[in-house]
Amino acid sequence: MVAGDARAPLAVEQATSVGPGLGSGEPVFDLRGVGYVYPNRQVALDGVDLVVQPGERLVLLGANGSGKSTLLKLLDGIIAPSSGTMRALGLDVAAVAAGENGFRFHRAVGLVFQDPDIQLFSATVMDDVAFGPLQLGMSHDEITECCREAMAAMEIEHLADRAPFELSGGEKKRAAIASVLSLRPDVILLDEPTASLDPRTKWVLVDLIQRLAAEGRTLITATHELDIVPRISNRVIVLGEDRRILADGHPEAILADRDLLLRANLIHEHLHEHAGVVHRHEHDASHPHEDVDPGTLQPERGAVGLAAGAALAPASDGVATTNGHVADGLEALGGPMAASSSGPTTGS
Numbered sequence: 001m002v003a004g005d006a007r008a009p010l011a012v013e014q015a016t017s018v019g020p021g022l023g024s025g026e027p028v029f030d031l032r033g034v035g036y037v038y039p040n041r042q043v044a045l046d047g048v049d050l051v052v053q054p055g056e057r058l059v060l061l062g063a064n065g066s067g068k069s070t071l072l073k074l075l076d077g078i079i080a081p082s083s084g085t086m087r088a089l090g091l092d093v094a095a096v097a098a099g100e101n102g103f104r105f106h107r108a109v110g111l112v113f114q115d116p117d118i119q120l121f122s123a124t125v126m127d128d129v130a131f132g133p134l135q136l137g138m139s140h141d142e143i144t145e146c147c148r149e150a151m152a153a154m155e156i157e158h159l160a161d162r163a164p165f166e167l168s169g170g171e172k173k174r175a176a177i178a179s180v181l182s183l184r185p186d187v188i189l190l191d192e193p194t195a196s197l198d199p200r201t202k203w204v205l206v207d208l209i210q211r212l213a214a215e216g217r218t219l220i221t222a223t224h225e226l227d228i229v230p231r232i233s234n235r236v237i238v239l240g241e242d243r244r245i246l247a248d249g250h251p252e253a254i255l256a257d258r259d260l261l262l263r264a265n266l267i268h269e270h271l272h273e274h275a276g277v278v279h280r281h282e283h284d285a286s287h288p289h290e291d292v293d294p295g296t297l298q299p300e301r302g303a304v305g306l307a308a309g310a311a312l313a314p315a316s317d318g319v320a321t322t323n324g325h326v327a328d329g330l331e332a333l334g335g336p337m338a339a340s341s342s343g344p345t346t347g348s
Contacts, residue, residue, distance in 0.1 A: 026090060028052045028187055028218050029075055033084035036070055044070040046243045048084070052220065054186070057213045059229050060222040061254070062239030063265035068222035069114065071239070072189045075220065076111040077102075089187075107136060110180035114192040116172035120164035125156065125175045128164065132183045150181035154208060170201035174208065181212075188212060190221040194228060206231050224266060226255060238264050 029052040036045045045067045052058060060068045073079050074086065077096035086093040089108055096105045113119060122128045129150055133143040151157045154174040159167065167175060173193060180188060193209065194202045209232050213219045221232055229236060229251050236254040240246040240263065247260055254260065261267045 026054075027087075028054055028056075028089060030087045031074075031081075031084065032086070034074065034081045034086050035083040036067075036074060036079065037082045043243055045074075045081075048245055050237065050245070052218065054218055055216055056218055056220075057232060057234045058218075058220045059233040059236045059251070060220065060239060061224065061226075061229065061236050061264070061266065062222075063224055063241060066239040066241055066264070067243040068224075068239060069191050072111060072191050072220070072222055075187075076109055076189055077105050078111070103136065107183050108185055109187040109189065110183055110185040111189040112173075112177050112180050112191065112193065114195055116169075116176035117164070119176040119179050120167075120172060122164070124161050124163060125151075125167070125178075126160040128175060128179045129160075129182045132179065136183070146182045146184060147178075149184075150178040153181055153211065154178040168201075170197050170205060173197065173205060177208075185217070187218040187220070190219070192223055193221060194223065194225055202228075226261075226266060229255060238266075240264050 029050065031048055031050040034045060034048040034050075035043070037043050048071065060071060062068050070079075074081060074093065075088065077088065077093050080086075080094040080097035088096070089105065091101055091105060096102060120128050122131060126147060129147045130143055133146050138146070148157075151160060154177055156171065156174050156178060159171060159175065164172060164175065177188075177190075177193070190209065194205055197205065206228050209219070209221070213232065219232070223229070233251050236247075236249060236251050237245055238247040238254060238260060246264055247254060247257070258267070262269070
């Protein structure tokens, strides 16, 4: 459901469980006309309306610079909105950012930063995971149990005595998440959790995030990686480059809206060469490619360019389709057949 100035309400999937400390029926977050302007007068968010219910698995989807990280910092009470009103767990976020009810709030809401080095500063991983519980004055037994649970959830028990600087990128991400889990928060905020990870490590982390969501926690993840969205969310908010909400809907509907993804700069059209054939289709921002000069290549007559390795399915007009869209490279080169694109793809 795409929205311009007026957005249609989303019928969100009801949470099946509510984390401890949250009242039944009370929204976790309630934002009304929220904006944020940095001290240099750069607008980071403008007129954001958002209600998040307990147990939702929400993805904030947007290009770099769309305001995702700023929104997470607002949700975590690190900063207060410049305009509008915002409540979290029934508390005024402006008051939380000023220091009121800070312990209560930050025990219930935990933010994992994009750069794990921000959260890993102790001599060992165990020290980092224990840091939050120590600040809350828990007993030794409570701290031990919380740390054991958190490291087991992230499968990093074997890293307990390692120094953070000795860890790989994926291990650092998991240790940073564990340092938040040790507080047993009801709400977990993740900022680009799979950024800069190799494919295997990325999907291991996605599986671990899915387990956290299955426990009934409210999970809000900021990302621009389209391929992980269906695995970790039941609702998607799309932030545009104007720092406003462009759309609010279910993952399947959002990812199927090619025009929306193009407008939000989440995919882009690009000419490619495969086996001497030039064609055009969409890619997300993470897809590597080289520019192709269509004037230097001649496609085979009657051929249709397709993403490498994609499965072919005959369409009624005889033009092969792949991943829900029709390759239209011949149209770009003045070939004998014209094909049109009709759906997003997140890479070839």
